[in-house]
Amino acid sequence: MSRTLVLLKPDAVRRGLVGEILGRFEAKGLTIAALQQRTIDAELADRHYAEHVERDFYPPLRAFVTSGPLLALVLEGDEAIEVVRALNGATDGRKAAPGTIRGDLSLSNRENLVHGSDGAESAEREIGIWFPELISN
Numbered sequence: 001m002s003r004t005l006v007l008l009k010p011d012a013v014r015r016g017l018v019g020e021i022l023g024r025f026e027a028k029g030l031t032i033a034a035l036q037q038r039t040i041d042a043e044l045a046d047r048h049y050a051e052h053v054e055r056d057f058y059p060p061l062r063a064f065v066t067s068g069p070l071l072a073l074v075l076e077g078d079e080a081i082e083v084v085r086a087l088n089g090a091t092d093g094r095k096a097a098p099g100t101i102r103g104d105l106s107l108s109n110r111e112n113l114v115h116g117s118d119g120a121e122s123a124e125r126e127i128g129i130w131f132p133e134l135i136s137n
């Protein structure tokens with residue numbers, strides 16, 4: 001059993017796709033272990049995306065992820081990190097495979113609806129940012 005940090009980004013909330021996307025994760029068999037909706041500030045965006053803050057694409061990404069409410073959740077299940085990344089599809093919605101969340105629902109490299117941790121270390125780091133109460137010391 002493993003767990004991963006998932007964001008349903010502001011485009012998912014604005015477009016009314018929360019139920020569709022959560023339904024895909026649930027239908028796959030993943031369990032929602034924690035869930036919150038909030039509008040984040042630049043400081044939290046910078047912590048979450050620490051590895052990207054120097055990239056050219058980051059300023060508009062920061063503006064996007066702080067632009068309205070998003071959902072943060074922890075999903076649990078067998079190989080949850082890899083399973084979520086497969087369900088999400090490639091980063092660029094224009095290139096993501098049909099059948100994936102981004103491939104079916106996004107036409108953008110930035111407004112790509114979802115984020116999923118990219119490995120075990122980042123999952124624990126990101127869960128610690130969004131749900132510090134879930135991290136045991």
Ligand code: CMP
Pocket residue numbers: 052057061091109110111112114115116
């Ligand atoms: P995510 O999986 O949350 O990880 C980093 C995010 O940066 C990514 O999804 C996209 O939203 C965004 N991103 C990555 N590469 C680019 C890019 N080349 N142009 C715009 N946004 C990008």
